[in-house]
Amino acid sequence: MELLHQRYAILEEIGRGGFGSIYKARDTGLGNRLVAIKEMMLLSNTPQDRDEATAAFTHEALILADLLHPNLPRIYEQFQEGSKAYLVMDYIQGESLEQYLQRLRAAHAWLPAPEIFEIARQLCDVLEYLHEHEPPIIFRDLKPSNVMRTASGHLYLIDFGIARHFKPGQAHDTVAFGSPGYAAPEQYGRAQTTPRSDIYSLGALLHYLFSGRDPADTPFLFPPLSLGNPALEGLIASMLELDAEKRPARMADVRDTLQQVAAQDVVNDILPASTFTAWNPPAELIRELVEPFIDEADTQDTHAYGAIGSTYLIYQGHSAGCEHAVTALAWSPDGQYIASGDHLGKVHIWEATRGDTLYIYDGHARGESLIASLAWSPDSRLVASCGYDGTAQIWEAATGRQVGAFVGHAAPVHGLAWSHRQPSLLASASSDGTVQVWNRMSGKVYFTGGSKTMDGARMKTVIWSPDGRSIAFGGSDGVVQVWKLSENGNEPRFQEVTLFQGHAPASTIHALSWSADGVLLASAASDRLVQVWQADTGTLAYTFRGYDEPGCWPRTLAWAHRGYWLATGGSGTDKSVRLCNGLDGRVRFQYQGHLAALNAVVWSPDGARIASASNDGTVHIWQARV
Template sequence: MTNTATIFCDTCGGANRAQAAFCKFCGQSFHAPANPSARPVLNTFIYPTTTSATNTPVPTNGSTSGTLTGRLSHQHTLKQRYIILAQIGRGGFGAVYRATDTQFGGRHVAIKEMSQNNLSTQELLDAATSFHREAMMLASLTHPNLPRIYEQFTDTGRSYLVMDFIEGETLEEILLQKQLPIEQVLTLAIQLCDVLDYLHTRQPAIIFRDLKPANIMLTPSGHLYLIDFGIARHFKPGQTKDTAALGSTGYAAPEQYGKSQTTERADIYSLGATLHQLLTGNDPSDSPFHFAPIALPHPSLKGLDTLIMSMVNIDMSKRPASAAQVKRELQRLLTQYQFGQTHPLPPSTTGKKSATAQPVAKPKPGPQIRPQANMLYACIGHSSRVTSVAWSPSGKWLASASFDKTVQLWNTVSGQHLLTYKGHLERVNAVAWSPDSTRLASASDDGTVHIWDASTGKLLYTYNEHVGQVNTIAWSPVVSTGPSSSLIASAGTDRTVRVWNASTGQDSSVFRNHTDAVHSIIWSPDGKRIASGGEDKTVLLWTPANSQQQKRGLFSRFTSTLTPSNVTRLNNHDGRVNAVTWSPDGRYIASAGSDYRVLVYDILLNRAVLSYGADSKGMKTSVIWSPKGNFLASGGNNKMVELWNLGTRKQIFTYRGHLGYIMALAWSPDGSRIASAGVDRTIQVWQTL
């Protein structure tokens, strides 16, 4: 029999008193239309910044707009620290604002305000309980796919929470505009499995209970966040059923309707319903508990429909037992879809050494890491120190090289291991991408450089003109046609830097001005010059042979040497130069040395204009410039990555996730992430400021 003294929320299904002004579980106002696309995002801890009526500067007159709390005025200051910029959400529980944190470099944060206006005593108690419960639950959690809470405080009698403000859109908003490609759906699903597994393995387990597109935020870089913990709960052993029936129609498992206590498998049901919608475009709320078979376009995806149907099984005992189990199957399907059933390839007939490449479905467990709040994931699969990492120009892949004689390939969204390239006879020192992201080059102590097809693992060419170890390689950034296209520079213990065609192996120039082993080389952004540094404590800038000289035969592959007049010598280091990097605008060079210092040179002035790091008491092994040119990141044997603001010439962040010294760094093309790697055998991908 229906209880006429109770009303149910159309958004979360929660039971409320008939006189309630808003849902005590999710904050939905009962006086506003429950249009899902216009749902207030009040009870979320991360907010979209797409253009909307609520994401506008707050009126300076402090006028209200029908919410249950008066608006804070534009430029209003809370706690003598947070400056209000705009109201970005509102609902029964109060309002959410975008603000500037003046004590942390002007970073943007989201501030949630709890309403205390026009509420009955019971409503105020419900709001305070929900406000506190959600805050305490999120404050106890640390995961890359969950927003962070910074503090809770009161100001002029009102309660506030300060949390992450991250730009993006919910999957619900994105689905209104387009259908996502299958590869992206699978990578997002893997991220969701990661965060669900994290929640489910807490003690006691946390059941989210409201997984759906509206509660999944996607950033422009492809990273997702799980939002809205309004009805999440801790699992209570021995309890036969939930205290209240809650959930969103179509996404909620049958047991969430009061039949039994919800378990981790209720979230797996919701994940299955969400994936079904992402792949078919069908809203599960239109036909709850009924899911049509999914027509998938590629034979390699056979099994995905079976997996999803098992996830949405009415009988929860027949669903996958854990999110980790679902993740493993999704990773297998994604690998099949991206690369097919790749088998070991026959040896190449080019060059003097052969190689094979094969996929590795599941790398062996690796070493421990030191968790950091801004770490997104760790790539663990190498059995020895990682010497080099390279982000593909497309942003989709990350390649790593190691003393274990392999090059490994990773998905940059999920951190999933994709392929292992084998074939070098000795340790691999460096890896580099072609500018079109189709090929990889790897350099080894065996004296060779291997060129691989990045999508198939096929060895395309083996370059073997060096005498001794090859320490470093760099692919010219210029994408063009003709004889000068696809140039690679390589260098090593034979003191030479060789510039050669990646397709034919023909040398265009050989540079012999270093007096000892060369450890690092990089092309200028325009592809016209090269910077090299090494054991002789110098950084040399020089111009390799151009395509016209090459075509006229002015440089022999055996005897070409640039004259000293072509060279700029920078010799400010007091020890070995381990790494060089060029600023995106081509104006500056930065170098990292064993003398503990990072030096920045102005090429036009031909002198060092900045030196930092000496006081950190650690040899610098790597340095990279951010894509926009405003930051430098450097790492060394102090096990830390230091981030420097070049405008203020101050260190602004230190990453401490590694347990061994840093050997390699790579910045994502969009500047949002850094990959760091080293002696601890891990590649850690983390969010920059």
């Protein structure tokens, strides 16, 4: 067996990120002990990006090498071979806290209060240890995916790539870092991060554990908890103060209060989302609370792994050139693969981190076979594709084996969406004037909708809401309809909720996208407007008029899976992707790497990158830094 660094036998890949993989390995030089090896590829777009990535990787090694605590992995070695850097550390047998919570939610279960207190105790202990180090270490990225959990419930804090030493007297951090929802406001460049920044992140995590609401979906917005214990509710609220000076000063203070509350044993044991009433803040409140921090973050154009807009990968498997337009795009929910379709009716499945082609699907009729839309199944195993041949086909991503097809439309199918709430349901939009919701296994149609304002209007796009309880669709009548799913009875039924008529009459709705929290909808149309409005009422929030130049219009758009960033792609003479503040439409960055008009933009599931597809025959993956 070939050994890495003449010592480590790689056993399996146990994780993968944007810049490399994590492997389980055997250390043949020290009794065949198990270790984890973190790999980072140094093949960034520019020398500056490579230097920054290497510096962050080395920084993590240097911080961990000086630490020894039961809730921290030990580091053994750092080295570089060829175009890759490696970090060798303890192998932790278990799963991330994020995976553990996902598993509980899938089983319709959740954490009991005593287990939440035990999680909090361990995290308080390790964070207090870091804060009392000389100089103090601020972790800055506490979130469920950065906490490992063993079968016995022992926790490890992992991923020190953005941790920093506290520097007395420094006005603010050199670079803004953190994960939206868990990062304190000062991490967006407003001030220097302190131990109170980690206290904020722990407060966000505790709010999640006691409520079931992931703060990454609505950064800085935490509805009041109702836990039956005012002391606990008050502590978490104080930890989440936007003003750092109003938070507890020390992690020890947080730990002591939590221990007192836990000893009282008077915390309600309630399933997530039932600890408070439904809370859908209006767009005005979201803008008031969040916008200042987005503005501050915009002054920082770099992060640990490169600059915003830096091109990570260009996929040219469709034979780059305007005669081979890439017309559809979808990123798998697990983040590992991208599906891209072209005007010749072919769909490519390829790795998002390396660009290696896994499979090319050629099941659609040739000739009039342009692929118009793509969708992944929630488990990232299947792909659904539709096009000008009038069919929607479902097939295995790894093999191309067809497992289903829908032939209920009488004209080209332009839009396709897969329900993540009920994986048996798909929705499709067609030039035959209908939107249909159907069962992927039986083909049975549960809903048929169409234009209410124009005879013969073609339907162009359809999407499911993030919670899977509603669909929105639009077409050549310039109208967007929202219908809510009713799950009473044996079969799904739909009831109309909203009719949005803010676009010009007879304009074509090209694309729709729902904000991560399900509150807002964005629509792009041939009237050159992108409009953002409240999905439940149809109330217009704002109109983006960035496509005023002759011969251009917004062709595609996508809201980030977390937070309030909106990406829009232009068609006609426009060849760029605009990255906007989704609360007011102000452009923060414009990506201009393509040579022709855009057809599709999608976000990576973690919100770090954007993939854009163009008539130039390429797909670009570039850094969005969200």
